[in-house]
Amino acid sequence: MQVEFSYNKGQVIQALRYHFLTKREIRLLVILVNVFAIFAAILFYLHRILPLAFLLSSVLWMCLMGALWFFLPYSIYRKERTFKDHFTAALEPQHFFLSTSKGTGRSWSWREFSNYLETPHFFHLYFDSRSFFLLPKSAFGEGLADARAILRENIKKA
Known part of the structure; x- marks a missing residue:
């Protein structure tokens, strides 16, 4: 996805x-x-x-x-400059891939995330207790249920 x-x-x-x-x-x-x-x-x-x-x-x-x-x-x-950029994210079975509008990309294995938290507008993907990535729920549109399922399968919930 x-x-x-x-x-x-x-x-x-x-x-x-x-x-x-x-x-x-x-x-x-x-x-x-x-x-x-x-x-x-x-x-x-x-x-x-x-x-x-x-x-x-x-x-x-x-x-x-x-x-x-x-x-x-x-x-x-x-x-944080992160909040002013445009991103493309891919949630795949083995990893989470993220690239910016500038062309730089990074991939994380699901096991690198310690947990996730769902709030009204975002999924908070935590690496540890202090560092996390915000993934907007609005980006998924109709595929929000699929995104929840992928996260639930691969990361434990906080």
Whole structure:
């Protein structure tokens, strides 16, 4: 199965957010900061802490959410040239082949991928916990079910 695709900025940003929120340490950090913010709000309401302490906890919460929701995804999108290129991908029984509009190509055996994750707009093909490739689901059109089957057969799901 062969497909051609380019990336949509909004969809890539959302996919990068999914990537960050699937990481255990980031989820734990978000949960702890949210619990801390709720606890600070309760203490402020009960007049147990000063308004400055509540303000600082609120600023901490806003900074963390801003970093995860805006700063990290947008900074990665700006740095990576990959998201501005046009690709041709081939999902074959033995390997995954990818070539760019500039003519450069690369092939990976399916066993080189550790797992994959399906999100609303992409398949995230992970090499390890930090490096992955985004494969747009929109590129497959009617062949989306076939693409899912190929990935399910060759890569374990996250």
